[in-house]
Amino acid sequence: MSGPVRHLRSRRLLAGGSVSLLGCLLLGVPLFDIWDDATNLSWSVLTSLAENALFFVLASALVWGGVWLARSDWGTDRVTVVAKRTVLATLVFAGLIAWAAYLQLQVMGALKPQILAMDGVIIGAVTSFGISIASTRADVYRAAADEERALKESLELLYRIANELEGATTHEEVYGITDHGLDDVFGATPVRVVIDETVVIDADAPDCQPSERVPIGERGYIELWGDDFARHDVTTAELFGTHLDEAIRRIERETRLREERDILEFVNRTLRHDLLGDLSLVEARLRMLDRNVVFEDPAHADHLDVSLDRVDDMHEFIRTMRTYMEALLDADHSLEATPLPPVIDEELEDIREAHPDAVAERSAIPEVAVEADDLLSHVFSNLFRNAVEHNDAETPEVIVDAELAGDVVCVTVADNGPGVPESRRKDIFEKGAHGTESSGSGFGLFLVKDAVENYGGEIRVRDNEPRGTVFELELPVASG
Structure with missing residues (x-):
């Protein structure tokens, strides 16, 4: 047997x-009482044994x-603590009784057994109260x-379930x-789970009021039946409801x-094939009329010119819509470094050709x-x-x-037109909003704002001096 093991065994035995x-020492108390009863009070042994039987049993x-205690499977430290507490409590109890007896002998010159017994009752009551408090606090802890x-186990289980729901x-x-x-x-x-007024889980739910009802956001609830739910059970159900609500919202999103992507793909195919093809056919027929027909009434020729202009506008609008939707539908769509001056120069040149009377x-x-x-x-x-x-x-x-301002480039586009009233500046970038005297779709400036923000930039509008409008764009400079 090794030294540490021998030491632990010795502590347990001690x-x-x-x-x-x-x-054994306390057994001496009833034995002494039996001897005293037999010699001084002439009591029978059976009577004295009956009086002290309980104390014999306790000792x-x-x-x-x-x-x-020495042979139990408890740890040595626990065995030692029990022994120390037992001996210490006995010594304290005996010391208090001895102190009371000593005071009686010194002050009164005689012992008062009844008072000593009552003192023992008081000490026992206080000791019992202390033990009860300690035991109760231990139970509480x-x-x-x-x-x-x-709760920790429930949270770990909830974490696993949350991953599955994800x-x-x-x-x-x-x-x-x-x-x-x-x-x-x-x-x-x-358990019963109700989502959007529909019972989706009904696990042996009885026909009575549930013990607990935990909300699932604003769409339903979890009902539980049972006699005694701990606080952690309710907390677990609440967290479960939160995860369930988020999972349902995510799936709905x-x-x-x-569905929106399917619609966009359908519209994109329609624009690319059907509408654009029909529009090209209309344009071809109109241009054939323009080349081969001489109108007697100049107004008829004007109608043809207006129609061709509108066809050109529709071509441009369809190309813009196609580009925008392709950017939305492309799952691998990413931004890339795009030189700024060539883009601006090309679009300014198109404006000069389309509007030779304008200054660009x-x-x-x-x-x-x-x-x-x-x-x-x-844009x-x-x-x-x-x-x-x-x-x-x-x-x-x-x-x-x-x-250039740090890692952004600030671009301003100024005109000398009628301007935009301050009350409408927040609205002109919304879908369906029209500019001054505009008969367009109201999609253009929405696309401008959406594209610029997707680039990580900003767009604002302010007055020009002495008249007109200034659009201010902040575009992030490409790294590298």
């Missing part, structure tokens, strides 16, 4: 032996308890520890995970996005590339056309300026 020895139990452990793609899959998860968390507890100029543009995509040309095309086509000045002007 602890148990001290308790048994204490029991003998202490002797046996010491032996059991143990219950709190059990509650915390149970991977669910349909409502049925979510409800299946929820059914198994609730069974893992609450076992045989009857993804479903809406898939720019100052020095920093030779930088910005984070953008194919929509950047449509400037839309702003330049708005500046010229919705301009009531005798000579429409659009002036472009730009300067």
Whole structure:
């Protein structure tokens, strides 16, 4: 036997032996009383034994308890603590009784057995109260520890269930995970789950009021039946409801996005094939009329010119819409470094060709590339056309300026038109909003704002001096 093991065994034997020895010493009290009754009071042995039988049993139990304690499977530290507390409590109790007896002898010159007995009752009552308090507090701490452990286990289980819910793609899959998860968390507890006024899980729910009802956001609730729910059970159900609500919302969002994506793909195919093809056919027929027909009435020729102009506008609008939707539908769509001056120059040249009576100029543009995509040309095309086509000045002007400010380039597009009232500046970028005297779709400036913000930039509008509008764009400079 090794030294540490021998030491532990010795401690256990010493602890148990001290308790048994204490029991043996206390056995002397009833033995002495029997002897005293027999010699001084002439009591029969049976009568004296009956009087002291209980005390014999208690002292003998202490002797046996010491032996059991030494042989128990408790840890040595616990055995030692029990022995120390037992011996210490006995010594304190005996000391108090001895102190009371000493005071009686010193002050009164005689013992008062009745008073000593009552003092023992008082000491026993206080000792019992202290033991009860200590035991109760230990139970409270143990219950709190059990509650915390149970909550921790529930949270770990909820974490696993939350991961499973995160991977669910349909409502049925979510409800299946929820059914198994609730069974893992609450076992045989009857459970009912109601989503959007529909019972989706009904695990042996009785026809009576539930013990607990936990909300699932604003769409439903979890009902639980049971006699006694701990606080951690309710907390677990609440967290479960939160995860379930988020999973359902996510699936609904993804479903809406898939439906919207399908619609966009349908519209994009329609624009690319049907509408654009029909429009090309109309344009071809109109141009054939323009080449081969001489109208007697000049007004008829004007109608043809207007129709051709509108066809050109529709072509441009369809191309813009196609580019925008392709950017939305492309799952691998990413921004790339796009040189800024060539884009601005190309769109200004298109404006000069389309509107030779207008002034379209720019100052020095920093030779930088910005984070953008194919929509950047449509951004400037839309702003330049708005500046010229919705301009009531005798000579429409659009002036472009730009300067570098750290990691962004600030571009201004100024015109000399009627301007935008301050009350409408927040609305002109909304879908369906029209500019001054505009008969367009109201989509152009919305696309401009959406594209610029997708680049990580900003767009603002302010007054020009002495008249007109200035659009200010901040575009992030491409890194590298």
